[in-house]
Amino acid sequence: MTQQSRIPLAARGPGRRSVVGGLFGAGAAALAAPLLTACGGGAAADPKTVTFGSNGADATPKSAYAAVTKSFTQDSGLKVKTNTVDHDTFQKSITSYLQGTPDDVFTWFAGYRMQYFAKKGLCAPVDDVWDTIGAGFGEATKQLSRGEDGTYYFVPLYNYPWAVFHRKSLFQERGYQVPKTWDEFTALAKRMKKDGLSPIASGYGGGDSWSVLGTFDYLDLRANGYDFHMQLMRGEVSWTDRRTARVLDLWREVTPYQQSGAGGRSWQDAAQSLVDKKSGMAVIGLFLGQQITDEKIRADIDFFPFPEIDPAHGQDAVEAPTDGFMLSREPRNEDGARKFLEFLGGARAEELYMGVDPSNLAVNARAATGSYNALQKKSAELIGSARHISQFADRDSDPGFISTVVLPGLTQWLGHPDDGAAALKRIESQRARFFSA
Structure with a gap:
């Protein structure tokens, strides 16, 4: 029996977080397409459907996002069509993806990485979403979610130390x-x-x-x-x-x-x-x-x-890197996408996600943490005690x-x-x- 066949680690796939080797150009092959592409391409908008581009291809995050989108559909009556691509390909193809016809909402990262696309005009402001969700977040998280112009472009979901x-x-x-x-x-x-x-x-x-x-x-x-x-x-x-x-x-x-x-x-x-x-x-x-x-x-x-x-x-x-979501520059279902982002930025979505994926921490202060395991509790204390948080x-x-x-x-x-x-x-x-x- 080889070491890899006996390991207690989950099935191997792309690394959890890969550096963007091709952030500024075309990327490698996606799981089921030559490049990261949006659900439905340039099809006419369906007012009852929100498209969601996700980099959570590994089993645990994929299941966690499924739990979140299912709950949103039950609450809103809007269907979420998820386009899942492996983490590495998502990053390598992100620029060409956003310059094309991207999904309404897509996963991305806080701080500088968000600000780059905001300056390029490849995402839409979400200040109105923050009018709804803002009370759940501290100033440090708010700062990570704003562009250099002071406008919100990012909705956080979790971080991890x-x-x-x-x-x-x-x-x-x-x-x-x-x-x-x-x-x-x-x-x-x-x-x-x-x-x-x-x-x-x-x-x-x-x-x-x-x-x-x-x-x-x-x-x-x-x-x-x-x-x-x-x-x-x-x-x-x-x-x-x-x-x-x-x-x-x-x-x-x-x-x-x-x-x-x-x-x-x-x-x-x-x-x-x-x-x-x-x-x-x-x-x-x-x-x-x-x-x-x-x-x-x-x-x-x-x-x-x-x-x-x-x-x-x-x-x-x-x-403590922070992951979350952004709104594409011209979402096909803008009203539905903004409702989806409001849900994603709420305590309920974070609780659902963390209930499936124990390797992350909710950043919404209103999210319940009773289901946290010992590592999550200790991680939350570590981040909470920090004077400075780098990404x-x-x-x-x-x-x-x-x-x-x-x-x-x-x-x-x-x-x-x-x-x-x-x-x-x-x-x-x-x-x-x-x-x-």
Whole structure:
């Protein structure tokens, strides 16, 4: 029996969240069509039907969205025709999709990634929707949902934190203590290696190079603070800045403790090594829990915040990407689409979704959380305690810059983590192509 045939992870498919390799051009093949295309193409509008473009092709999110749309239909009498495409293809094809005849409502991401399409005029404002749903959200979420012009273009559904995950039973068996500082973290990694473990699970092979961004972001947030990190992401400071150089210096300290062969391994295989207790820790998102079908193992998964590096910044920033919905620029059933968005932004929709998918957290403060498992409750506390919330490098920055410049630079450097200055100089040489002065 091969390892893949015995794993307790859910059936493998496209990664949970892939970096947009082709955000600004045509994408790869969709599941059942050459490109991501809208339901019904250019057909005349049906006043009783809302079309919905979804990137939730994996089994769990697909079932969760089905529960949400079914409830909306029961409440409104409007049918939702869902066009589901795998996560990676959805992102790669999104620009051509939106420039064509997209679905009325489509899944997307908060922050910079939403703002890009808002500036391009490829989505419609939803201020009227926020007049209905706004009381359920805090200011931080509202900020993530507005374009640079102050207009709302996004309706949030859930978020999820990144942290350092581990198995509780392994820590108990080996007598490991949760580290709070960088020195404690590196000492624990050294001890794990001595104990015969791969201290830090890692897999960024193939299309999974995005996974290294979680480590980069946290190192920068902890060493240099949220403000500098956001300036770096927005192209406002040089990548050869001494503070960025320090990030790679810190990263180099733990590269001997990262799982070997990471460049040829998927993030799912890295996660599996954590589940199998072959690795001690993994810097990853809560979506790790979505992949686990064995409830005993799920109950044994725990996490701790990425350790403190500089006491001036402590652990005050949390990486918590926010997913939700947008309205296409010319929806065929605009009235129905806006009603659908009002429903999606309400507590009921979030409760239905989270009831099926335990790897996410509701962002509407009015949503009931009684069904949350232990990981969800702890995740909500982590996000709730954060002074700053970042999205993820490819969501906080120009995704083309991240996918074509930063990621190749970082993964190449990780293969031979010696000359960080040269790697940062190569990244910096391309910054002006993506960010105006």
